[in-house]
Amino acid sequence: MKPDYPYHVNLHEHRLVYELLKRKLRTAIVQKVITRLRAKDLRHIFYTLHREKPQPGQIPSLEMMTQTRESFLYMAVFASIYRCAHRGDFKANMDIEAVMFAWDYFCETFPGHIRERRPFGRIRPANFDEAWVIAEAMQTGLVELQYCFRCHHNFLVTYCTRYQPVCQVCALKSKNKRGI
Ligand SMILES: [Zn+2]
Known part of the structure; x- marks a missing residue:
């Protein structure tokens, strides 16, 4: 995340990313919420949390x-x-x-x-x-x-x-x- 954002905004977004990825929300959806993180970064965080790659495929209908x-x-x-x-x-x-x-x-x-x-x-x-x-x-x-x-x-x-x-x-x- 960009360092010029206020500390509390960064902290809030980091916490939110953690909470969403902990529950295994698709990185494509997380990216819609937290637009400042790249898809690659989200996939990396997902892997760090779960030791597996995020699920590929369509968003459920x-x-x-x-x-x-x-x-x-x-x-x-x-x-x-x-x-x-x-x-x-x-x-x-x-x-x-x-x-x-x-x-x-x-x-x-x-x-x-x-x-x-x-x-x-x-x-x-x-x-x-x-x-x-x-x-x-x-x-x-x-x-x-x-x-x-x-x-x-x-x-x-x-x-x-x-x-x-x-x-x-x-x-x-x-x-x-x-x-x-
Ligand atoms: Zn009824």
Whole structure:
């Protein structure tokens, strides 16, 4: 980082880079947040922290995350935690501290669920990249949390999926009742 930046700014950014890379956020995403660091530097820090290279490939998509109905239920849990932890208006900006808090809390709730490589399970977000994508989509409106007056749960809606924008808790219940 450039030495002419104030000490406290450098310190804050270094801490943030550490916190994001510790959770294995893709260096391509980290670079969007901390623009003063080169991709090469980020990859080096990632390697120093994990003794492995960062994952190559595409940034995860909502479509990939919503292949099963059950995934919606877990994503709604994550989205609810993030929405509660956000210190302002989650549609106005992303609260990075809140994303990290929500992800850590989610991991405590579902221990051992993290998947960095295929095959991915039904518990989504399966890694911090996916958690980031969900939080970002909540800001842009691609993901919405709605309240179901039938089962009294929050449910997650996204239009980037083959599933109808309905409460998947109720949809699963009626599917099980019909025995299909
Ligand atoms: Zn419902």
